[in-house]
Every structure is written in structure tokens, then in C-alpha cells.
Amino acid sequence: MTPHTTTTATPSAPASNPARRRRLKQKLVPYLFITPNLILFTLFMFVPIVGSFYMSLNDWTLMGESTFVGLSNFVGLFTDGVFWQAFANTGYYVAGTVPTTMALGLVVAIGLNRQMPGRTFLRAVYFVPVCISLVAVGLISLWIFNDSYGVLNNLLRTVEIPTVPWLSSSSWAMPSLIIVTIWIRLGFNMVIYLAALQSIPTELIQAAKVDGATGWQRFRYVTWPLLAPTSFLLVILNVIFSLHVFDLILVMTNGGPGFSTTVLVQYIYREAFQTGEMGSASAVGVVLYLLLMAFTLTYWRLSRQSNNAA
Amino acid sequence: MNMSDRDRRPGLLNRRQVLRAGAGAAGAALLGRCGGGASSSGSGRLTFQTFGTPAAAQVFQDAIDAYEQQNPDANVQLERIPFPQHYQKLNTRLMAGTGPDIVRIQYQRMGRYIQEGALADLSDHLPPGYADEFVPNVWSAVTENERPYGFPVDTGAHVLFYNTEIFDRLGITTPNSLEDAWRWDEFLSVAHRIKESGIVPYSVAMSWQPADNAYRWTGYLYQHGGRLLNADLTRSEVNTDAARETVEFTRSWFTDGLAPPDTSIKSGTQIQTLFANGDIAMMINGDFQTSFLQANMPEGWDATYLIRDVDTGNMLGGNGLAVTNNCAEPELAADFLKFLNNEENQLRIVLTSQLLPTRRSLAGRSAKELGYEFRPDIKDLALEHLPTVSETAVSETTSPAFGEINQALGDELEAAFKSGQSPDDTVAHLDQRIQDSLGSEPGG
Numbered sequence: 001m002t003p004h005t006t007t008t009a010t011p012s013a014p015a016s017n018p019a020r021r022r023r024l025k026q027k028l029v030p031y032l033f034i035t036p037n038l039i040l041f042t043l044f045m046f047v048p049i050v051g052s053f054y055m056s057l058n059d060w061t062l063m064g065e066s067t068f069v070g071l072s073n074f075v076g077l078f079t080d081g082v083f084w085q086a087f088a089n090t091g092y093y094v095a096g097t098v099p100t101t102m103a104l105g106l107v108v109a110i111g112l113n114r115q116m117p118g119r120t121f122l123r124a125v126y127f128v129p130v131c132i133s134l135v136a137v138g139l140i141s142l143w144i145f146n147d148s149y150g151v152l153n154n155l156l157r158t159v160e161i162p163t164v165p166w167l168s169s170s171s172w173a174m175p176s177l178i179i180v181t182i183w184i185r186l187g188f189n190m191v192i193y194l195a196a197l198q199s200i201p202t203e204l205i206q207a208a209k210v211d212g213a214t215g216w217q218r219f220r221y222v223t224w225p226l227l228a229p230t231s232f233l234l235v236i237l238n239v240i241f242s243l244h245v246f247d248l249i250l251v252m253t254n255g256g257p258g259f260s261t262t263v264l265v266q267y268i269y270r271e272a273f274q275t276g277e278m279g280s281a282s283a284v285g286v287v288l289y290l291l292l293m294a295f296t297l298t299y300w301r302l303s304r305q306s307n308n309a310a
Numbered sequence: 311m312n313m314s315d316r317d318r319r320p321g322l323l324n325r326r327q328v329l330r331a332g333a334g335a336a337g338a339a340l341l342g343r344c345g346g347g348a349s350s351s352g353s354g355r356l357t358f359q360t361f362g363t364p365a366a367a368q369v370f371q372d373a374i375d376a377y378e379q380q381n382p383d384a385n386v387q388l389e390r391i392p393f394p395q396h397y398q399k400l401n402t403r404l405m406a407g408t409g410p411d412i413v414r415i416q417y418q419r420m421g422r423y424i425q426e427g428a429l430a431d432l433s434d435h436l437p438p439g440y441a442d443e444f445v446p447n448v449w450s451a452v453t454e455n456e457r458p459y460g461f462p463v464d465t466g467a468h469v470l471f472y473n474t475e476i477f478d479r480l481g482i483t484t485p486n487s488l489e490d491a492w493r494w495d496e497f498l499s500v501a502h503r504i505k506e507s508g509i510v511p512y513s514v515a516m517s518w519q520p521a522d523n524a525y526r527w528t529g530y531l532y533q534h535g536g537r538l539l540n541a542d543l544t545r546s547e548v549n550t551d552a553a554r555e556t557v558e559f560t561r562s563w564f565t566d567g568l569a570p571p572d573t574s575i576k577s578g579t580q581i582q583t584l585f586a587n588g589d590i591a592m593m594i595n596g597d598f599q600t601s602f603l604q605a606n607m608p609e610g611w612d613a614t615y616l617i618r619d620v621d622t623g624n625m626l627g628g629n630g631l632a633v634t635n636n637c638a639e640p641e642l643a644a645d646f647l648k649f650l651n652n653e654e655n656q657l658r659i660v661l662t663s664q665l666l667p668t669r670r671s672l673a674g675r676s677a678k679e680l681g682y683e684f685r686p687d688i689k690d691l692a693l694e695h696l697p698t699v700s701e702t703a704v705s706e707t708t709s710p711a712f713g714e715i716n717q718a719l720g721d722e723l724e725a726a727f728k729s730g731q732s733p734d735d736t737v738a739h740l741d742q743r744i745q746d747s748l749g750s751e752p753g754g
Contacts, residue, residue: 142578147570165571256728
């Protein structure tokens with residue numbers, strides 16, 4: 001090493017070390033922030049998910065030893081008519097709740113986005129059901145929809161309209177559950193849409209007005225496209241909520257009449273905690289996980305494609 | 311321990327001491343968690359997981375206090391868990407090896423826990439002749455191969471409640487003895503008469519909902535000479551005419567409009583509310599419903615003998631207390647349970663819960679003498695029904711696979727009552743599913 005190189009290298013080394021250290025620090029800081037959450041996620045999400053995948057390949061009754069059975073839990077599942085009915089019911093429930101809660105949430109949000117007396121009070125009224133425990137809602141709804149002593153049928157009797165077998169008929173039980181779900185979830189959708197509506201710059205709406213756009217045109221070509229990211233988020237969240245529905249159905253119909261309101265999560269509960277078949281229950285959990293993953297990825301891709309096209 | 315004044319002053323603790331103390335406390339807490347509910351050998355500490363009303367838990371707590379006074383070294387911790395979470399919590403605790411030392415279990419759940427090796431065999435902890443102190447069929451509910459795994463604490467019986475005003479208007483008289491209890495055809499004829507009178511929309515409802523109680527249907531199966539399993543509980547024996555006829559009999563309550571459509575197995579309807587509201591004229595339910603009626607329908611009802619067919623047959627109901635295999639001091643736990651289930655304490659438990667006693671010395675007395683204040687005549691009626699829970703009912707209901715069998719009963723009966731599934735198909739499906747749960751081929 002020549003004296004020249006030494007003199008040039010020596011001053012640059014202390015200058016580069018703090019810079020490198022700073023860069024390293026900048027890189028490490030985010031990890032430091034996410035570490036606590038990552039630990040919790042790993043412990044309570046990732047490990048159980050991997051555990052479920054493993055458990056779905058075993059026969060295990062919670063107590064005692066588990067036995068490796070390969071894919072036979074999945075074979076048993078796919079040959080069980082109740083599983084397919086639960087699958088179809090879940091689809092029915094998702095289709096009945098997601099578009100309706102979103103559409104009604106948007107309508108209410110647009111309504112409550114204007115200057116009007118009692119606006120804050122009404123916003124609170126719509127949001128209150130979100131804060132109530134689902135079990136409590138289920139119990140209250142049971143008293144409202146009960147065929148014999150429910151409030152609704154008593155009202156119908158009072159005005160001499162034929163009563164409806166809300167919860168005792170296979171064709172009415174699921175619509176009853178959907179009605180209650182819409183009531184619960186409307187406030188949540190309203191609040192998210194309301195926040196999105198308030199973030200739309202008023203200049204855009206006013207510019208469209210100046211250009212002669214009608215109310216519907218302003219909504220269709222200005223507001224609705226700007227709400228697209230919010231709608232995307234709400235579709236994903238609502239689908240997840242609907243796929244996870246359990247307590248409401250357990251309390252209101254217990255999956256009946258017959259299996260007409262049995263959904264996938266309830267099927268998991270049945271297998272796990274009533275029959276004690278943890279392997280089979282985990283297999284349904286894996287199917288539900290894959291289903292949700294496939295839906296999210298597809299929807300995300302479609303949404304990205306339409307955004308790019310726009 | 312010698313400690314100077316200076317050492318005692320907290321201000322003088324240095325950082326290292328504080329950290330050491332903190333680490334020690336955290337370690338102790340962690341070790342405590344690891345120990346869970348299991349008592350350490352010789353500590354005298356027992357954990358006791360139960361469910362039920364606060365009043366029932368208070369009776370347990372009073373007994374605990376009395377026991378601890380007599381045995382100063384014992385320390386029993388009572389944990390009351392809401393019923394819907396009771397078994398889930400028990401299962402996960404047992405799996406983690408931190409199960410409670412003592413647990414309250416319904417008789418129909420006992421078999422599975424015994425088979426899984428979760429409960430302690432109490433043979434060595436009970437004095438000779440202890441079994442003779444209990445009503446035989448309830449004692450059988452806590453035994454497996456003649457080895458006791460629990461203490462039978464309470465039981466109940468199903469009776470037929472009826473609306474006296476409607477019965478008087480229609481001139482319907484009720485039977486005077488168990489032997490004369492209405493046969494199925496007599497019962498159906500009464501139910502049709504009530505329905506046709508138009509006084510009430512429906513005649514009868516049965517307490518087989520929610521689905522956990524589907525097994526109560528088996529009472530009718532036994533009445534009709536049928537059974538679910540063979541004598542050694544290894545094979546299904548449900549595929550018989552008796553079972554098909556029993557399905558047809560109970561299904562006709564719905565198809566003929568005798569029972570409200572929302573009272574099938576998976577319904578959330580409380581049939582006692584329907585009865586108190588005057589929507590049904592008859593209710594087949596447990597005798598413990600007297601406490602509900604006392605609050606909601608103090609007058610205008612009575613009860614009579616449960617219907618019967620070729621045989622009298624009632625449903626096994628009630629709860630036992632067991633010692634888990636997590637317990638490090640089963641001798642102490644058994645001693646405490648003997649005390650908790652002695653004559654005096656059992657009487658307090660059953661009077662508070664409005665259930666029936668399992669001790670012969672109590673079950674043999676009149677309800678008035680025992681101290682049931684509201685409608686002791688109904689309790690006498692129920693006590694008379696106790697021997698009608700057959701050995702077949704007990705052995706099948708407490709069999710290890712009964713959880714799965716009960717699930718199958720709930721699904722298939724619901725399909726028969728609500729979805730038009732024929733009795734032939736219902737019994738064939740039941741036969742298949744019972745065999746599946748037993749792990750053997752279908753019977754004939």
C-alpha cells in the first residue's frame with residue numbers, strides 16, 4: 001500500500017462508515033417497528049395456519065394421539081353432501097349480503113354527506129349496530145323473527161297479514177339472516193364510503209357541473225370512479241366478513257331448518273367441537289383459506305387490470 | 311431472615327436488583343402458567359371447573375368453604391364457565407395438560423372423556439358399598455366396566471305439562487299412574503282433538519332443541535322397544551321397524567300440524583315460552599321447567615306422566631362430577647367430592663337447581679319432605695319416573711361415541727321433521743352414521 005493511497009483512503013473511511021451505518025439504520029428501523037406485530041402475527045396467525053395445514057392431514061380428536069391419514073380428510077369432505085350444501089349456502093349468504101350492504105351503505109353515505117339537520121345523530125344511529133356483539137344481535141333477532149312469539153309476526157297478525165315462517169322454513173331462514181346482516185353491516189359500509197366521499201375534491205364535482213353534467217352523470221363519471229379503491233377494499237372486507245359468519249347463525253338458526261343455513265365456518269365448528277374431528281375441521285379450514293386467497297387474488301388482478309385500462 | 315432497616319428501604323434498590331426482582335416475578339408467573347390448573351403434589355390446591363347459574367355455583371362455593379374449614383390444608387378454586395364454552399375450554403385445557411382437577415360433566419358426555427383417558431378411575435378412593443347409596447341407573451351413568459369415574463350429583467325426568475284450562479274445556483282427563491300413562495295412539499288422539507278444537511294453534515312441543523338435546527328422541531325409541539346399539543355397544547342396531555315407526559310417530563307431529571314448525575331439533579325456539587304464552591296445550595319437557603313456569607305462568611297448568619308405548623321410557627339427564635387425570639392429588643379430590651355430594655350438600659344443590667337427587671336416601675322421600683317449595687307434586691311425579699330410565703338408555707347415552715351419534719340424530723331427525731326425509735331413509739342414514747362413528751360395518 002503506497003503512502004498516497006493511504007492518505008486518500010484514510011479520510012474517506014470514517015466518512016463512509018457513518019453513512020453506511022445511517023443507511024443500515026434506515027433499513028433496520030422499519031423492521032424494528034414491525035417486529036412486535038410480526039411476533040404476534042407469527043404466533044397467532046402464521047403458526048396456526050401452518051398447524052391447520054398439517055392437522056388437515058391427520059386424524060385427531062383433540063385428546064389422545066393424532067394419526068397421519070394423508071388426504072383422506074379432504075376425500076371425506078368432498079364426498080359429504082353437507083359440506084357441499086354448506087359451500088352453496090356460504091355462496092348464497094355472500095351473494096345476498098355483500099352487494100346489498102355495499103349499495104345501501106353507499107346510498108346512506110351519499111344521503112348523510114349533505115348538510116341536513118340531525119346529520120351526526122343519524123350517522124351514529126346507522127353505526128350503532130356495528131358496535132353490538134353478534135351474539136346479542138342474534139338473540140335479539142331471534143325474538144324479532146321467531147315464528148310464534150316474534151315481534152314481526154305479532155305485528156303482521158295485528159294488521160291481519162298472513163305471518164311468515166321466518167326461521168322455520170328452509171326458504172325463508174337464509175333471507176332472514178341476510179336481512180339481519182344488512183342491518184348490522186350497513187353502518188360500517190356507510191362510514192367507509194362517507195370518508196371516501198369527503199375526500200373527493202369538490203372542484204371536480206363543480207367542474208363537471210359547469211360542463212353541464214347531470215346529477216347521475218356526476219356520480220357515474222366522477223364520484224364512482226374515485227370511489228373505486230374504497231369499493232375494492234369493501235368488497236374484500238365484506239366477503240371476508242361473510243365467509244366468516246358464525247355466531248349470528250349459530251344463535252338464530254343453528255344451521256337449520258335442515259341444513260338450509262349451515263355455512264362453512266359452522267361446518268368447521270360442528271366437526272371440531274361437536275364431533276371432535278379436528279383433522280376434518282382443519283381440512284375445511286384449509287379449503288376456506290384457499291377459497292378466500294383465490295378470491296382476493298382474482299379480484300385484485302381484475303381490479304388492477306380495469307384501473308390500468310382506465 | 312435477617313434484614314437491616316437499610317435493606318428494607320425500597321429507595322435503595324439498585325437497577326440490577328429491580329431487574330432481578332422483575333425477572334424473578336416474570337419467571338414465577340411463567341412457571342405458574344406452565345403449571346396451569348393442575349395441582350402440585352401435596353399442595354392441597356384443587357381447581358374445579360363448573361357451569362350453571364350463579365346460585366348453583368354459590369352452593370358449590372358454600373360447600374367448598376365448609377370443606378376448607380374442616381381441612382385447613384385444602385384450597386379449592388371454583389371456576390364457573392358459561393355453558394357454551396365449558397367443554398371447549400375443558401378440551402383445550404386437557405390437551406395442554408393443564409386441565410382442572412375436578413370438572414362437572416353431563417352424563418351423556420361422560421363416555422367420551424372416560425374413553426380418552428381424561429378421567430381418573432376412582433375405585434381406590436371410594437369406600438366399599440358407596441355405589442349402593444345411589445339410584446342404580448344414575449350410578450351406571452358414571453361407571454365404565456363397573457369402575458367409577460365420577461359422582462352422580464343430580465338428575466331429572468321428562469313429564470308431560472299441560473294447560474289445565476284447555477284440558478278442562480275439552481274435557482280431557484289425564485292418567486293416574488305410570489302404568490296408565492297415555493299410549494302413543496291415545497296421545498295422538500288427544501293431540502288431534504286439541505288441534506281440531508281451534509283453541510290453540512298447535513297441540514304439543516318437545517324439548518329436543520337445540521341440537522345437543524337431539525338424544526332426547528331416544529326416549530320414544532326405547533318406549534317402542536327399539537335401541538340404537540347392540541348390548542356391547544360395538545354395532546348399530548337402529549335399522550329396525552321399531553326405529554322407523556318411532557321416526558314416523560314423531561315426524562307426524564310436524565306433518566299433521568300438531569307441533570309448531572319452529573320446534574324441530576335445530577330451532578332456537580324456547581318451547582316453555584310457547585307453553586306459557588298459550589300457543590301450545592302440551593309440552594314434553596324436563597321437570598326442572600317448574601322454575602320457569604313459576605316465574606312466567608304461576609297458574610293454569612299441571613303435569614302428568616310421560617307418554618309410553620310397549621314400555622315406559624324416559625331420557626337420561628343430569629350431571630356428574632369427575633376427577634381428571636391432570637389431578638396430582640386424586641385422593642384429596644375424591645375426598646372433597648364425597649363431601650360435596652353427601653346427603654346434605656346434594657340436597658342443597660338439587661333444591662337450588664330444581665333438579666332431582668341421585669342418592670337413594672333422598673330420591674326415596676317425598677318432594678315436600680325434601681323441601682321443594684313450588685309444586686312439590688310435580689317433583690314427586692318426576693321422582694316416580696326415575697326408574698324408567700332403562701339400563702339400555704344409560705349405557706347407550708354414556709357410550710364413548712355418543713357425541714357423534716347425537717350429532718347424527720340431530721341431523722337426520724331434523725331432515726325427517728323439516729325436509730320431508732322418509733323414515734326409511736332417516737333410519738338407513740342413522741345406521742350408516744352410527745356405524746361410521748363406531749368404526750364398523752352397518753348392521754342389519
